[in-house]
Amino acid sequence: MINKWVVYPLLMICSICLIFPICYAFFISLMDGGEILQGQILPKSVTYQNYIDAFKSVPLLQYLWNSFIVSTSVTIGMLVVSSLAAFTFVFIPFHGRNVVFFIFISTMMIPWEATMIPNFLTIQKLGWINSYEGLTIPFFALAFGTFLLRQHFKIIPLELYEASQVAGLSQFKFFYKIVLPVSKTSLVTLGAYGFLTTWNMYLWPLLVTSNDSVRTVQIGIKQLQTQEIATEWGVVMAGVIIVIIPALLLLFLGQKQLQKGLTQGSIK
Amino acid sequence: MxxxxxxxxxxxxxxxxxxxxxxxxxxxxxxxxxxxxxxxxxxSVFVFYPMFKTVYLSFFLTDLQGRPAEFVGLENFQYLIQSESFHKSIKATLLFVLYTVPISIVTALFLAIIANEKLKGIGVFRTLFSSTMGMSVAASSVIWLFLFHPSIGAINRLLSIFNIQAIEWLVDPSWALISISITTIWMNTGFTFLILLGGLQNIDENLYESASIDGASFWYKMRRITIPMLSPTLFFIITITLINAFQTFGQVDILTKGGPAESTNLIVYSIYREAFINYQFGTASAQAIVLFFFILIVTILQFKFGEKRVFYQ
Incomplete structure (x- = not known):
């Protein structure tokens, strides 16, 4: 549509501007203290010492493990809870279905930040401060997830459901033997989305973790930053690079998938 | 049945x-x-109960454990109306929304349009453009904290090449909110781009082809085909970006802690500080109610006015 000799340079310039901060962080993580203080952009010599120091100064491996556990649990929990709800809204005609669906959707209008004070008090009462439960269970039910899966389940022809009943398949068997496998792509989309958002969550882990045992990697970065800022920018950036690699990998692998799945959910 | x-x-x-x-x-x-x-x-436990509890708490003064101690009716809200600090917070939040939302959308739309061309190697650019979606708020903020560093940060180094005086990005009250906004726009780009690109790819190619046969210009096609056909996606992404802007927290916590002179004390940071640093759960809850209404109004306005201009296929 546009001349490609116009588009290529534009694409190049935009890419450089956009990913410069990430590359810059990577370069800084390879420099020693002196070079950083000179305000260099490209490292003259490469050192890995910052990475070793980052692991020494905060228990980064423990944090990475915690983040992994938390993100995986939320992903699985969310997929189970949302897919059950979405299945019910599509295939089971029950009294008040529209009203219940409306109530589900209305939760999307309540910002998490507006309810965080009582939620924090609830978690405290349940004794879930510094526990995986406190970091995961509040995020299992997701109206957006239910909505997205409902859009995809609707594509499954109702005849398939009727045929499965004639064949004597129970509702639950129909759900996990037919609906789930058929909707694999949308489940993967929602799963990747859930994993990314949980991995990157900041405010809630900040509130409900006060020691290293379950603290996630995002809070680890903040800790690293407050500890090392005065002296060691290289160490802080090494920490940042370690933390963003899993999320970026997941994004690059699932980019096409995410784009397709999320757009479909948004406009149908 | x-x-x-x-x-x-x-x-x-x-x-x-x-x-x-x-x-x-x-x-x-x-x-x-x-x-x-x-x-x-x-x-029920994590959305509806806490919503009612927030309303309830906003009518009380609370003790350090967050238990309601004294019923004060609407006094918490009266206090907020008179509080200069809360006025500043609302002003900062609205300015922040104004700075970030239009620029985020326009930037991402531009990127999506140039990345929608069918060219060799376009996949690489698409991946690069969406990369900030994988960046967490903590990681992004720490990187920008360094970029904004007054003496050794890359931005001021770059300015010095053009003989522009160094800017105290995060310390100067007139620049701090802009710095936070720049960080946020950068972070928004990935997700917004991905959604808009998806929207562009859903537009029927034949529309463009027949327009080209009629000799339509690039801008004509943009105005008459792209924007109208993209309107449902635009509508969706504007709502999401607006709501996200009202919920901003991490950038503020890492970059400025609400300062200098409360110029970046966005509403969620203000709630956080009131509740978890000053232990004033009552007034914090009242602020949370204000936040809830902000988002409710945005959603209603979007549906009321957005819907009319949206062209559905």
Missing amino acids: KVVVDEEHKGQIPATINKLSFLSRTLNNRTALLYLLPSIVLF
């Missing part, structure tokens, strides 16, 4: 017709309840 009898209940058919018809009539309702139970319980 269609009655569904599944395997286990088939055996009961000869037993009692009356009982069966009741059981099978309510079977769907009971199954639905069972399947929806996890969602209902979780929404």
Whole structure:
């Protein structure tokens, strides 16, 4: 549509501007203290010492493990809870279905930040401060997830459901033997989305973790930053690079998938 | 309503017709309840109960454990109306929304349009453009904290090449909110781009082809085909970006801690500080109610005015 000799340079310039901060962080993580203080952009010599120091100064491996556990649990929990709800809204005609669906959707209008004070008090009462439960269970039910899966389940022809009943398949068997496998792509989309958002969550882990045992990697970065800022920018950036690699990998692998799945959910 | 009898209940058919018809009539309702139970319980405990509790707490003064101690009616809200610090917070939040939302959308739309061209190696650019979606708020903020560093940060180094005086990005009250906005726009780009690109790819190619045969210019096609056909996606992404802007927290916490002179004390940071640093759960809850109404108004306005201009296929 546009001349490609116009588009290529534009694409190049935009890419450089956009990913410069990430590359810059990577370069800084390879420099020693002196070079950083000179305000260099490209490292003259490469050192890995910052990475070793980052692991020494905060228990980064423990944090990475915690983040992994938390993100995986939320992903699985969310997929189970949302897919059950979405299945019910599509295939089971029950009294008040529209009203219940409306109530589900209305939760999307309540910002998490507006309810965080009582939620924090609830978690405290349940004794879930510094526990995986406190970091995961509040995020299992997701109206957006239910909505997205409902859009995809609707594509499954109702005849398939009727045929499965004639064949004597129970509702639950129909759900996990037919609906789930058929909707694999949308489940993967929602799963990747859930994993990314949980991995990157900041405010809630900040509130409900006060020691290293379950603290996630995002809070680890903040800790690293407050500890090392005065002296060691290289160490802080090494920490940042370690933390963003899993999320970026997941994004690059699932980019096409995410784009397709999320757009479909948004406009149908 | 269609009655569904599944395997286990088939055996009961000869037993009692009356009982069966009741059981099978309510079977769907009971199954639905069972399947929806996890969602209902979780929404009740972590969404609806805390929403009511927030309203309740906003009428009280609380002790250090967050227990309501003294009923004060609407005094917390009166306090907010008079509080200069809260005025600043609202002003900062609205300015922040104004700075970030339009620029985020326009930037991402531009990127999506140039990345929608069918060229060799376009996949690489698409991946690069969406990369900030994988960046967490903590990682992004720490990187920008360094970029904004007054003496060794890349931005001021770059400015010095053009002989522009160094800017105290995060310390100067007139620049701090702009710095936070720049960080946020950068972070928004990935997700917004991905959604808009998806929207562009859903537009029927034939529309462009027939327009080209008629000799339509690039801008004509943009105005008459792209924007109208993209409007549902634009509508969706504007709402999401607006709501996200009201919920901003991490950038503020890492870059400025609400300062200097409260110029970046965005509403969620203000709630956080009031509740978890000053232990004033009552006034913090009142602020949370204000936040809730902000988002409610945005959603309603979007649906009311956005809907009319949206062109559905």
